[in-house]
Amino acid sequence: MVQAYERKHRIVVLGGGPGGYEAALAGAQLGAEVTLIERSGVGGAAVLTDVVPSKSLIATAGAARAVRESGNLGVQAFLPGADGKPIRPEIALNLAAVNKRLTAMAAAQSIDMQTTLEDAGVRVVHGDGRLDGPNAVLVSTASGGEGTDFDRIETDTLVVAVGARPRELDSAKPDGERILNWKQLYNLTTLPEHLIVVGSGVTGAEFANAYRTLGAEVTLVSSRERVLPGEDPDAATVIENEFKRIGMKVMSKSRAESVTRTDSGVLVRLADGSTIEGSHCLMAVGSIPNTVGIGLRAAGVELTDSGHIRVNKVARTAVPSIYAAGDCTDFYPLASVASMQGRTAIMHALGDFVRPIDLRNVAANVFTHPEIANVGWNERTLADATGMARSVQYTIPLNINPRAKMMGIKDGFVKLFAWEASRTVIGGVIVAPRASELIFPLALAVEHRLTVDQVASAFAVYPSLSGAITDAARAMHASQL
Structure with a gap:
């Protein structure tokens, strides 16, 4: 008796940024036949020219700031003259060396990501791709100009993760120099x-x-x-x-x-x-999505007026076989959201258990000094919500936190939002150094619908900046008695 051959589910991912990378990796891990098409390098703009190098530059600036402001903690970071003033610069910056490090690190991260995909069984194709209907992609590894030959790759599921690029104004065209x-x-x-x-x-x-x-x-x-x-x-x-x-x-x-x-x-x-x-x-x-000229409308994919791809909470487009992830969609433009969209799309396409993405549970961060981290409901969204239950909020300044005092932190706060009746934590804002690390407990509280009392009863290390979260929760509890 001849055993019937069962063909693997074919997945093509167009774009190798955070969303495309996670989609390809998840597809391979779940046993599908996966092809990833990327023009610049695995990791896309997020790794090569955006998130990785920019946050690395910000880390370099943070190191310079730490040296410059160390005098507040009693550390002398310069050679003093007779009058006590510096006789040479406190710090010296070699921007060429800084940028060389950033770009080299981004390139190395891209190579690491490609190696991970290939080890998982993903076929990585470097070239330009465009849709040829809802179940095929045309790929060119040449310049893509007139007369270029394209290879046609058929697919059962297509994930579009082509990202976005900086918006340019006709009256202020970048020249790359000034x-x-x-x-x-x-x-x-x-x-x-x-x-x-x-x-x-x-x-x-x-x-x-x-x-x-x-x-x-x-x-x-x-x-x-x-x-x-x-x-x-x-x-x-x-x-x-x-x-x-x-x-x-x-x-x-x-x-x-x-x-x-x-x-x-x-x-x-x-x-x-x-x-x-x-x-x-x-x-x-701002930025604009890279969705022009890749055959989306012809394949039946709906776009917004701004050119973003319309997707639902499982990253699916109006075409059942086509999903999309990342900054090219009309979802939240964050690398973490793109990654979640990519994984969710593949799990949904392959029939795995899927939880629709709830943007109210997304934690986001601004990498200034101090940082701003937030999750869930905030003052603006609560003000815009009509007919919702009443909410309460409490803010505790960081300058009363003992660890903040030890570290010389004078500005910042922790702000909590909760429903008045149930006392369920629905959001929070943290302004502090490394707020991106401190927001995670609040993200867990919002995701799992913890109450203010449950957050307040958790042990925080003393002294610690995270102790400000439990302090705020306890103060909110006391204010409602």
């Missing part, structure tokens, strides 16, 4: 004398903070009333005050109309007619 997007910063070999940052969202705020900390003069041009307009208002106020404390010039309610080159640098013209001159300009005005 007018830059965030991918081009790593080409700099010397610290900008005066960096003008246009855009005060997360990207603009993080780079402005890092470069000012490294020693550059920085002007931050914000079209909004305050920096980080999408964050908790109290948190944004702390960050803006810190920016001003370290000598950054913050120009609120100032919209940049154009950026042009001058003989010695750049000229930024504002909507009110005034101008700012600097040595370099970073354009941080």
